[in-house]
Amino acid sequence: MSDLALVIALLKTKIGDNVYSGEIPETQTEPSLLVANVANPFSRVLSGRKVKKSSTWRITVVAKRQSDVESILDMLEDMDGIRTTDFQRVYTNLVMTEFGLIEQPYRRAFYDMTAYK
Secondary structure: OOHHHHHHHHHHHHOOOOEEEOOOOOOOOOOEEEEEEEEOOOEEOOOOOEEOOEEEEEEEEEEOOHHHHHHHHHHHHHOOOEOOOOOOEEEEEEEEEEOOOOOOOOEEEEEEEEEEO
16 A cells, blocks of 8 residues: 555544545535645665655645634644554654635645655
8 A cells, every 4th residue: 555545544544524535626615624745754774675654644634614624734733743553653743724714715734744654
């Protein structure tokens, strides 16, 4: 299974089914998460083997109400430091909460999640 699929499965387990990659469907009205890979850092040992493999994912939280965004942010924060069967460790970090104007229909926040294999 790809790292993207593993991250989406993890988020669906911890937060809910409205997790997407690429784009959120226009028909979606519930609070949703959009996942995109932003980095794949690693180190190399002298033999050339990759070690300390990790992947960093930008999670965009989208909802009509700020309270829904904050609720999901709390769930993401609760994931900080967890271990799973797929990842040795997962760290989460709030990047930014974007407060929209009253006439904007959606609120957004951005969270980074780094998962170590």
